[in-house]
Amino acid sequence: MTDPDALIEALRAEGLDPEFSARRIAEYSYDASNYRVRPVAVLFPRTEADVAAALAVCHRLGVPVTARGGGTSMSGNSIGPGVVVDLSRYMRAVIDVDEVARTVTAEAGVVLTELRAAVHRATDRRLTFAPDPSSQTRACLGGAIGNDACGNHSVRYGRTADHVVELRLVTVDGVRLTASRNGIRATEPGDATAVARAEHLAAELRGLASDYLADIRTELGRIPRQVSGYHLRHLLPEEGFDVARALVGSEGTCGVVTAATVALVEESSQTRLIVAGYADIVDAARDVPLLLRHRPSAVEGVDEVIVETMRLRRGADAVADLPAGRAWLFIELDGTDSEAADLESALRADGHVVDLRQVHDPTERADLWRVREDGAGLSSQLTDPSTGKTVSTWPGWEDAAVRPDLLADYLAEFRELLDRHGLTGVMYGHFGAGCMHIRIDFDLRTEHGRTVFRAFCTDAAHLVVRYEGSLSGEHGDGRARSELLPIMYSPRMLSAFDRFAAIWDPKGLLAPGGLRETRPIDADLALADVAPHPAQACIGIGRCRTHAGGVMCPSYRATGDEKDSTRGRARVLQELVRGGVAADWNAPMVTESLDLCLACRACSSDCPTGVDMAAMKSEALHRRYDGRIRPRVHYTIGMLPTWLRITPYLAAPLNRLAATRFGVAGARLAGLADGRVLPEFASAAQLRAQLRRVPSSVGSSKPAEVVLFLDSFTRGLRPEVAGAAARVLGGVHSSVTCDTDHCCGLTQITTGRLDAARKTLRRTARHLDSQGDGTSPIVVVEPSCAATLRDELPRLLTGDAVGADEADRARRVAARVRSVAAHFGELAAGDRAPEWPAGAPETVVVQTHCHEYATFGNRVQRGTLTALGVRNVVEATGCCGVAGDFGFTAGHEEVSDAVAEQALAPALRRHPDAPVLTDGFSCATQIRRLAVTDSTAGGDAGADRRGLHLLQLLDPDPLDARDGARRGRNREPM
Template identity: 55%
Template sequence: MSRLRDAGVAADASPRRLAEYSYDASNYRVPPAAVVFPRGTDDVVRAVRACRDAGAPLIGRGGGTSMAGNAIGPGVVLDFSRHLTAVRSLDEDALVVDVEPGVVLATLSAEVERRTGGRLTFAPDPSSKTRATVGGAIGNDACGNHSVRHGRTSDHVEELDVVTSDGSRLTATHTGVRATDPADAPSVRRATELTAGLAGLAAANLAEFRVGLGRIQRQVSGYHLQHLLPERGFDVARALVGSEGTCAVVVGARLRLVPRPPAELLVCVGYPDVVEAARDVPTILGFDPAAVEGIDDEIVETMRFRRGDDTVRGLPEGRAWLYIGLDGANPEAVEADAERLLAALRANGRMVDGRRVPDATERASLWRVREDGAGLSSRLHTGGESWPGWEDSAVAPERLADYLDDFRSLLAEHGLQGVMYGHFGAGCMHVRITYDLRSDAGRSVVRTFTEAAARLVVAHGGSLSGEHGDGRARSEFLPLMYSPALLEAFRGFRAAWDPHGILNPGSLTEPDAFDAHLALAGVPEREWRTSFDLRPLGRHDAGAGPVPPGGAATDGGAARNEPAHPETDAPGPLDDWVHALQGCIGVGRCRAPSGGVMCPSYRATGDEKDSTRGRARVLQDMVRGARTVDEGWRSEEVREALDLCLSCKACSSDCPTGVDMATYKSEFFSHFYAGRPRPAAHYSLGWLPRWLGLAGRIAPLVNAALATPLTRLAPLAGVTAHRAMPRFASAGTWRRELRDAGVLPAAARGGAADGRVGGAGGDTGVVLFVDTFTRGFRPEVAGAAARVLAGSGEPVQCSADACCALTWISTGQLGTAKRKLARAAAALDDGTDRPIVVVEPSCAAALRKDLPELVHTDQAKRVAARVRSFAGHVAELADRGTLPRPAVPLPESVVVQTHCHEYSVFGAATQRKALAAVGVPEVSEATGCCGVAGNFGFEKEHYETSMKVAEQALAPALRAGGDAVPVLADGFSCTLQVKQLDAARRGRHLAELLDPRHPIPSRRSTP
């Protein structure tokens, strides 16, 4: 650290930061000494020289998505993804783009397409392309879904600007090495020496390079020294690609672009298993496909289980599937190719079913199943786990079926199962395996199996790695694949670039043992008792049985550390908390700059600490008792990591492994603040339902006070003074609204003595749940919702004598939350299966998800299963043809702010389905958190972040929609953000759009 400071390098060695960067997407954990976020090449040079002088290791890092442990190490980590993200010049005629190493691959492709009017793109598209960076793709020689057509990253590299371990700035080209700056005399000398050394290495190993390297399309293991051969033109740039950061630090790249095809089509084919699918690959390759990707049924079933059947709609029958991408000059020719291909596959007799997928939206949805394979397969629908480690082997495509057949036998021999997906057309398989990495016995099996698997793939003429690199996971086994002479050449190549030996130690040459530094080894046994039921995915429906209620809580609302479920259940409370946190395996979808909702705070700050992954890694170190974060429930580092979490719950849906950071934050806060004073906002905003009851009785006085300079006192309550406070409704207003709609609260109809919803209706109809916020702030929505439901012709009852406890949950006051939720369950459990339709999406989500996780009773489960969001129920009514027609035509277009909790708990398409069902032709959807997220956007220290979050989706949608387009925002928090962004506009509830008495008027033009 002192040498870095002396060199003028800003480094972060805080315990929280070190925890965040101790992991990538592999099985490994190696704490660094410090993390540096370089802003330019000069910062890199200074950091490299300081590390050289100190003899400290240095590790380059992009998106941190390495599955082989390539992006972690014991020294200084350089994270290029924070600042070095520019797409510099683009020469369309030369088909070359100049970029910095931290630019995300999907961002690069999108920017190239924007600048060229969609004519060109950058071809390599690994499944992690929405967060993996150019530097990482160069380090691993990444490929992607279209590698059958476009090959590997090395096929698209023109030049690489690098910094070597002595601080020289060099440029690797297709014909050698030069100094990046011709006036830099030391770098000129270094380039001359390096060029001579590499030429000598190639001359001494001509036969070895020709015979041992480049034998199959996906031979990524080791160094790519065949590019140094004379017949390859002494291509140093391509030889350097795939060196995994062990030779030089990449600070810039010139990359070759490719034309985008005019016409594209996906053909999806189902098979009985992956071996039968692999046997058809040679036939498919004869049709010159752009992509041939495969998945098995475990991934599909997990996708269905976690995100609903709609997410895999369009898959043909089968238990394994190939995605075959075809392209060409015109749609008709591509269609004809697809028909000929399907006919040929039918003639082979192996396929179960197949279909063309011409719709672009459906194609994108199906591709997402494939792209999320690594995450989905890690936490399966059965509750089981799988891990990388042997996830990247490759053979020639014509040998893939035989290799997979033998590989499955090897798995069975060791008592393991594999979840399979990958690049079938290139012979590269990604397999997640059901290892036991937590016990000594399990890790012993892993070692025995991995060595046998390495021997098997070599016997089939294949490569240990076909895309992800060797890293810590496979480098130890390179002697099984390569001759001693080639291994010595690898050492010579590395030493020529890095004679000081500081760059990414532990990989490729002189590697660490592959089972050293495993992240799941050495986690101490300790009781981590929780309020939430955190059993692994799938166990809730696997016969584990009902979970009994927990104990009482402290007066301050923090949950007592009671067991989550009986001693007879397995795994116990200890395992559940630890396993839940270990659900994050580092795939990093939370770092994607666009698409989905996760993770709004990271998109606002660009800091790893504010990503779901960063928070999970700090929590994982917490349960390790690591030196970085060793105070357990009282860890200030964890509290800091969770500070900007909006509790939007988007990660529980968008994260392929289902990480639910909102729940983990709530659980942690319940313990962190136990017996301590809480932030003022936890009392002012966290107890808001209590204050609403009082404020409603004197609403005019409260509203008048809020409009005066008394609001300057807001910061004392932890509330920002920059936000207009909502107006309180007078007590009883919501009752009048319901009475006008012909629906009375259950108590007014003679509710049952046991607290259940009473009155007429019996076992038919619906229960309308009017939440605290609707009653207290927008009672007119209750009336509109009641009229819409009543107009369906079914009996409607209203329940309002309950609270979903959301504000107590989000602030971690779980004792109070459990009591309120238990009362809500008792009030709503009426002995029927009638849907409980909830006006406010966040309350609906709390009753559906948090209720059974906090109140461990069958009653809570029964009630949760009946809960619907209003939009979801509207879609059901429309499908049945019982939705009442509005009094006026609906608007031609609307802007919709989708509520994060509804998105994550009830499905991403809930609002779109409802609006499509009622006949709104044009929907502009702001798919992203509004930024308020309950109490978050009102807290004074979070206001600035909340407004940055609003700029990710909502604010642009409002500007694009225009003043005349209605804005739908079912969530009350969302309506407040709409008003904050545009005081002249009001966010409306879907119920108001459909209200048969007072609908939102159409903005359609009249002739």
């Protein structure tokens, strides 16, 4: 390969902007597979012409090129040496939706769900693009074409190849062509070079099909999910010389697809979901032939390990009630009620089902499908419910397919094979298509483990071939399986594959390491001889790259840059820790990667593998600033609880000063962002006045029924909420004790002052452990503080440096901690919740704090409000953009504003009259700022529109609450 400097210079000469920083290379050295390959540079083309120019340069210099979309390949197809061309950042346009022809034309970088949404808008939801792989919220059209992706409904709609009409592609040397259902042509008819190339390719491909006619007819197209190898059968005369479909599944080795025209199907207006429970996964597979006779649109399965992991990670209510069993099939039908009843009767009479139920509620159905769609992530970090320990599993043999009628026997033998090699596999997948996704607890770190990995995969390949199956059913062969193709195909068929690829790319420069220039399956393994680290929980499935649903990852949604995704940050940290004790935590790539992380903690809940980037950022800051001077904001916002012990005695002059130009200048010197609305400090008199309302039962010799924890933010900045807390809790509990002197250490944690945080948490844990009767709920007013005491307290007070008694105390206290919404939700379940005040609004806009969302569940606010009697709960699902100190830190203004526009600001504009529930103080400050700076967000209240705490909405003395909420109404942005 040519000198990297010469490559960069040549690309720049073509007007391209290659990126080659250490951070960018780290981000693109991985995908969702087991492999790591460092590129020389990464390109983000904006047009097909950019792609052509880049390929022409690389071809001239002999540099390999790998095209990439969402980077979710489990077989290593999204990584490679040389140049990685990321089409997902800019080339994501939907060009045309033709409702009459039932086609859509789009660029290769468009995300599948965004493509489908565009089709829905253009056809009033009448038509859709059928392939729906589990990664559809971040996987791109080009990747689906490259791997011949399928999805949950493939039993009805088949593979991507079944829907491709035309492909626009750029050849290895930069020629622009269009492959169609009956040949290949120049994309631009006036391009003489392209015309000649199309004619040459057509002749070569026809010759290949003729020379290998019998081999292609006998070895290819034997089962619905035969994805392994090249799809040469489409070149046969009976297929009409379909070059477009022949290129599907070629894994980027023949050309770079830049756009495609794909067929659309009519969307079912009504579906029914039946969930069937089985004693085990093999019994479930035995019912597949029976189910297929009823023509379902989907037959998907999961086992109990995935379900239990979901419940442990996201709460017991994260998975809807399932019928009895230890494995389940999700069976979707487009038929009538009577047809669904017929299927249920057949299962009970002739099947192996233990129990079944039909699921009607849309939310419940969505939850169940999410369990299946998150299977790859959930099964990668399994939690043993008996020990709480995590077991890591890996792909490598997660994509084999057999005929559906042979699936049960294949799985039975496969389990025996696992046992022989001392391995455990977690099974889920497309039962109706005979395609199983099995993640296995390979030890890829040690030489012995890698020896077992190679031996097992070789034996598994022989097993699946004996069952007339395919090594790959939709993920492609790539680095994970290409070396094993000689087990599946004859020498002549392999020769045909080689000739097909060489016709397109004689030098093997495109996507080397998989189908071309094949690497051993145990080469380039990312974990080889690398010590474990929490960052390695990220396996690259990329849910953090979604633009809708959940909260993760707000900064990526704002910028669209891989560096600002949870995955991108994890990959940088994975590169860093490869250096062991020599890792440079002060390296620029770490600073750049973590700068725009809001530490919102949504990833700890939304990420199927449970990656907690906030915790890793805290650790990184701790290591980086150990013994060094910190950023100014670490001493201001980062030490806010300390300052809030002083401010009550200086509140009046401080508030007056903050409103002047001297206060604004001081804020700038303190490292605070431009245009932020500073909160007003509460006086000691205000706090005393509110705390006088604490029930008189406090201080009695009898242990309190509930412990009220008043955090630093509530005491120093929202004392009216403290009063509301005392009144509301005093109204539903016989006795309340109130703690006003302790802190959770949140700001110390977020700024990486972990030693100080541990000291703070030790003091707080000792105090809280002595309060109440040892089981009394500890209700924390500020949800971020509640989340800190619930999650960070036991996490930080553990390990060799912490005594067993102290660790036990931390776990005891953490188990008692509740956010206000979580506590009232529990009370409502026992018919003890306070009543929704008479005359209170029926519509409430809710901005759930990200930490509460991550720790107490994504439905805690909605569930509680519904139980309390609120008729219309409008959720602004997403981060507010402030997230602790992030929104107040200089340099973050643009991203903070963009994050607010993702959900919160639009919700405020749509509901100008509704009260806004913001239990989180940071969320309340953002609402205050939006109301002041954007009249459309202020609604009828204008600049006085504020976020209210749930306790204020429930307060039996609303006048007092309103008076408190008026404090500082004239405060303007800095």
